[in-house]
Structure formats: structure tokens, C-alpha cells
Amino acid sequence: MDEDLNSTVAAFRRLVTTINRGKTHERLTEAAGVRLDRPDVQILVHLLDAGEPRRIGVIAENLQVESPHVTRHVAALEQRGLLERVRDPDDGRAWQIVLTEEGAEVASRCRRVTTEWFEGALADWSAADRAELSRLMSKLSDDLCERMRARLVIK
Amino acid sequence: MDEDLNSTVAAFRRLVTTINRGKTHERLTEAAGVRLDRPDVQILVHLLDAGEPRRIGVIAENLQVESPHVTRHVAALEQRGLLERVRDPDDGRAWQIVLTEEGAEVASRCRRVTTEWFEGALADWSAADRAELSRLMSKLSDDLCERMRARLVIK
DNA sequence: TATTGTTATACTCTATAACTATA
DNA sequence: TATAGTTATAGAGTATAACAATA
Numbered sequence: 001m002d003e004d005l006n007s008t009v010a011a012f013r014r015l016v017t018t019i020n021r022g023k024t025h026e027r028l029t030e031a032a033g034v035r036l037d038r039p040d041v042q043i044l045v046h047l048l049d050a051g052e053p054r055r056i057g058v059i060a061e062n063l064q065v066e067s068p069h070v071t072r073h074v075a076a077l078e079q080r081g082l083l084e085r086v087r088d089p090d091d092g093r094a095w096q097i098v099l100t101e102e103g104a105e106v107a108s109r110c111r112r113v114t115t116e117w118f119e120g121a122l123a124d125w126s127a128a129d130r131a132e133l134s135r136l137m138s139k140l141s142d143d144l145c146e147r148m149r150a151r152l153v154i155k
Numbered sequence: 156m157d158e159d160l161n162s163t164v165a166a167f168r169r170l171v172t173t174i175n176r177g178k179t180h181e182r183l184t185e186a187a188g189v190r191l192d193r194p195d196v197q198i199l200v201h202l203l204d205a206g207e208p209r210r211i212g213v214i215a216e217n218l219q220v221e222s223p224h225v226t227r228h229v230a231a232l233e234q235r236g237l238l239e240r241v242r243d244p245d246d247g248r249a250w251q252i253v254l255t256e257e258g259a260e261v262a263s264r265c266r267r268v269t270t271e272w273f274e275g276a277l278a279d280w281s282a283a284d285r286a287e288l289s290r291l292m293s294k295l296s297d298d299l300c301e302r303m304r305a306r307l308v309i310k
Numbered sequence: 311t312a313t314t315g316t317t318a319t320a321c322t323c324t325a326t327a328a329c330t331a332t333a
Numbered sequence: 334t335a336t337a338g339t340t341a342t343a344g345a346g347t348a349t350a351a352c353a354a355t356a
Contacts, residue, residue: 003289004285004286004288004289005270005273005274005277005285005289006270007289007292007293008273008277008285008288008289008292008293009269009270009273010204010293011289011292011293011295011296011297012170012273012292012296013269014296014300015167015292015295015296015299015300016171016174016175017218017219018219018299018300018303019171020171020175021219021220021324022324022325022345023219024303037345037346038345038346039345039346039347049165055314055315056314056315056316057313057314057315063172064172064173064176064178065176065346065347065348066347066348066349067314067315067316068315068316068317068318068347068348068349069346069347069348070315071315071316071317072316072317075316088314091313091314091355091356092314092354092355092356093313093314093315093354093355093356094313094314094315094355095314095315114164114168115160115161115164117299117302117303118160118163118164118167118299119160120302121295121298121299121302122160122163122295122298124298125294129291129294130159130160130163131159132287132291133159133163133291133295134158134159134160134162134163134166136284136287136288136291137162137163137166137167137170137292138162138163138165138166139280139284140166140170140276140277140288141166141167141169141170142166143276143277143279144170144173144272144273144276145169145170145173147272147275147276148173148179148272176347177322177347177348192322192323193322193323194322194323194324210337210338211337211338211339212336212337212338220323220324220325221324221325221326222337222338222339223324223325223326223338223339223340223341224323224324224325225338226338226339226340227339227340230339243337246332246333246336246337247331247332247333247337248330248331248332248333248336248337248338249332249336249337249338250337250338
């Protein structure tokens with residue numbers, strides 16, 4: 001029981017360490033054929049996942065970073081023609097960030113690389129195990145993220 | 156099938172984003188009652204997990220960072236009395252890094268906080284689901300990390 | 311007066327290169 | 334000559350503070 005808990009945490013820690021190292025990002029961009037830094041990719045993929053324009057503030061909240069960080073990277077991505085900033089029709093202070101066609105394509109390639117890494121790792125798994133992993137990982141994500149968010153609000 | 160894969164990756168991405176934000180580390184150290192930066196905690200917890208002295212190079216390899224990074228943080232932790240550097244008896248160039256009693260205690264408190272976060276999130280889960288999560292998370296970690304490592308070597 | 315986003319600045323984390331001391 | 338670790342430096346990633354414009 002407690003043994004399960006420890007091994008879950010340890011396995012998760014190993015995954016995070018591997019995913020977060022610089023080399024991993026380097027390989028991702030190489031495989032995707034793009035030259036983007038990590039925050040750039042995160043913003044593009046977030047917009048692609050969202051499937052619709054998003055404000056700076058919403059992007060920042062979702063990626064859980066501060067807004068000046070998003071501002072800077074969005075500016076760079078706009079320069080490169082991967083996204084556009086459109087005035088929010090409902091609020092003159094805000095912008096809607098929209099992927100360009102090229103931006104969507106680049107984001108899609110980046111997202112695909114990560115998916116393929118998982119696909120490769122799960123290739124030998126039974127369909128049942130893959131389905132269970134999906135169910136349990138989603139549940140863990142929901143429960144853990146909700147708890148973290150809840151405590152933030154209290155504080 | 157492919158649906159499972161996408162939801163697994165998306166859930167994982169959310170988890171990593173939450174775990175990696177600055178606030179999360181802030182709350183960890185606050186809960187553990189220590190003032191340490193992120194690499195400090197990683198090094199201490201790694202030594203605690205290892206359960207025995209480790210060389211600088213081994214720590215770096217395990218945390219998947221370059222050795223100068225470890226050197227600097229180890230020096231700071233030594234200053235604070237949380238670990239000691241002992242000449243490797245078998246190799247005059249190397250050091251064995253040993254947790255002091257206080258260092259082990261601090262590491263233990265930090266590790267405990269993370270474990271408690273997971274414990275809280277899994278509190279309502281059935282014993283069966285918790286066991287399954289442990290099994291599948293470990294398997295995923297093994298398979299994914301092995302694949303990443305393998306490709307690094309090939310390259 | 312509160313909120314959205316920007317500009318300016320500084321701090322944390324990590325990598326690379328050049329070095330030293332031992333093998 | 335190769336390896337373990339260190340020192341010096343630079344770059345990426347992110348936060349904080351002060352500000353502008355709009356609500």
C-alpha cells in the first residue's frame with residue numbers, strides 16, 4: 001500500500017527528470033524540424049490543444065507562468081509569423097492570440113513528436129494496459145492538479 | 156486506442172506543468188520547513204533515495220545535468236552542513252558525497268511532502284487502482300526512459 | 311479603482327569551455 | 334592521454350515591479 005505510493009512517486013520523479021532535461025527538448029525540435037525554445041513550443045502546442053484563440057492571460061494561467069513571460073514569447077512568435085495578435089472585440093485592453101496556418105502546422109509537428117515517444121514506449125503494451133494507463137493518468141492529473149490549485153486559492 | 160494515447164499524453168503534460176512551476180517548489184520547502192532551491196532538494200533527495208554515498212559524476216548522471224551544476228550546489232550544501240565530501244578511497248580524483256544527519260533529516264522531510272501530495276490525491280482511490288497506477292507508472296517510466304536513453308547513445 | 315498587457319530588471323537553473331589534479 | 338571534479342562564464346527560463354491603457 002505505502003509501497004505502491006513510494007514506487008508511484010519514484011517512477012513519476014524519474015519521468016519528470018527525463019522529460020525536463022535540455023537534451024530532450026533539443027531532440028524534440030530536431031525531430032520536428034523546427035528551431036524553437038521550450039516556452040515557444042509550450043505556447044504553440046497550448047494554442048493548438050485549445051483549438052481556438054486565447055488571451056495572453058489565459059495562456060499564462062494555463063501554462064502556470066507569469067504574463068510577462070508569455071508576452072515576450074508571443075512577440076517573438078508573431079515576428080516569425082507563427083501566430084497573430086488580434087484585438088479582443090469585447091475588451092479593448094486584451095488580445096486574442098491566433099495561430100497562423102504555419103504556426104498550427106509547426107505546433108502539430110511538435111505535439112506529434114511527444115505523442116510518438118509515448119507511442120513507442122507503449123508499443124508492446126496490451127490494449128487493456130494502455131487503456132488503464134490512460135484512465136489512471138487522467139484521474140491522477142485531475143486529482144493532483146485540483147488539490148494543488150485548491151491550496152493555492154486558500155493561501 | 157489512439158484516443159487513449161492522446162489523453163495519456165495530455166494528462167501527463169498537465170502533471171508536469173503543475174509539478175514544475177515555481178510556486179510548487181515554494182510550497183514544498185515551506186511545508187518541509189526549509190530554505191533550499193530546487194537543485195539543492197533534488198540532490199539531497201537523490202542521496203537519500205540512494206541510501207549510500209555517491210560521487211559528483213554519478214549524481215549528475217542520475218539527475219541528468221552537467222557536473223559543474225552539481226559541484227556548485229554540493230559546495231553550498233556542504234557549507235550549510237547538510238552533506239560532507241569525503242575523498243574516494245579508491246580514486247584520488249573523486250569524492251564521495253555523504254549526507255550528514257541533519258541533511259538526511261531535511262531530505263526526508265522534503266521527500267515526505269511530495270509523497271503526501273500524492274497520498275492526498277489518491278486518498279479516495281480504491282486499493283486496486285492505486286496498485287494499478289503504481290504498476291503502470293513504473294512500467295511507463297522504465298519503457299520511456301529506456302527509449303530516451305537508447306536514442307541518446309545511438310546518436 | 312481594478313484589470314490587461316507591456317517594459318525593464320533581476321534571479322534561478324543549467325550548459326559549455328577552459329582548467330587542475332590524479333589515473 | 335583520459336578521467337573526476339572545479340572555476341568561470343554565458344544562456345535559457347521565469348518572476349517581480351513599475352507602468353500604460355482600457356474597463
